[in-house]
Amino acid sequence: MTSLYRDTADRLLTELESGAWREGAMIPSEAHLQETFGISRTTVRRALALLERDGHIERRQGLGSFYRSRKxxxxxxxxxxxxxxxxxxxxxxxxxxxxxxxxxxxxxxxxxxxxxxxxxxxxxxxxxxxxxxxxxxxxxxxxxxxxxxxxxxxxxxxxxxxxxxxxxxxxxxxxxxxxxxxxxxxxxxxxxxxxxxxxxxxxxxxxxxxxxxxxxxxxxxxxxxxxxxxxxxxxxxxxx
Incomplete structure (x- = not known):
């Protein structure tokens, strides 16, 4: 069974690759994602960590997370x-x-x-x-x-x-x-x-x-x- 944070990461990646997001775009804050998906802050952080590990986003200390497009x-x-x-x-x-x-x-x-x-x-x-x-x-x-x-x-x-x-x-x-x-x-x-x-x-x-x-x-x-x-x-x- 797919874990909640993996499912969240997949949903967020689908959104990022929809064509509306461009290279370097800032991703909404953890609080915003928590409210949007109706999940815990811990789940949001684990989803973002997974996307970062796979090279889809870049997390910058004190600034936030940014989309890294493969295109x-x-x-x-x-x-x-x-x-x-x-x-x-x-x-x-x-x-x-x-x-x-x-x-x-x-x-x-x-x-x-x-x-x-x-x-x-x-x-x-x-x-x-x-x-x-x-x-x-x-x-x-x-x-x-x-x-x-x-x-x-x-x-x-x-x-x-x-x-x-x-x-x-x-x-x-x-x-x-x-x-x-x-x-x-x-x-x-x-x-x-x-x-x-x-x-x-x-x-x-x-x-x-x-x-x-x-x-x-x-x-x-x-x-x-x-x-x-x-x-x-x-x-x-x-x-x-």
Missing amino acids: IGKSISSRVDFHTEGRTHGQMPSTRALSFTARNATISERAIFGPEARGGVVELRRLRLLNGQPTVFQISVLCHVGIQDLKRSDFENTSLYALLSSRFELVVSDVDETLEAVNADGDVAQVMGIEPGIAIFNTHRIARDAAGRVVELSNNFVRADRYYFSFSGSIEEFGR
Whole structure:
């Protein structure tokens, strides 16, 4: 039979993970929780201790308890790289380069990259992990003289844009990105270690340099249980 404090911890965790709470939000006081759940102060404290042990909350002496989300909140307009973002949220990021292959450009890639794509493009597939868990599957298409001479290992545990800047002086200054919810197909699910059909985020990105030249096309699959996206703006942007 489930003990009362475990049941309380489960109920509180369900509330915290409902989507209404964000990383770092303060949890109501023990007295408030005691009144809300109709339980003793001892039961509340044992429930909070369990949540703290499992890494769901952080208790700060004299300040209270704070929610530690397992998801990373990312602003749609943010351009912080994956590794910096992961470390900022107290997680261990890593990147595996799965493949790096030269191929002919598709019709749409020729239209986007221009004449330079006549000589072909390279496709880079990478898996981004947080604490060793697959989080983002990224397919990038690149088109620039000399890129095909790089090795797959050059893309391990590094920022793609930092690498392009240091090797080829390609500096990304503008990004167009779309975001949609999709169901993971079999191939994507296998790479990301999830069941086919699970809902995930899918973003399509076109990155350009200051001169307007396309630097990268990318297709990114993001686990919805590891990330959430947010947007903020003035009321004028939404209309009335």
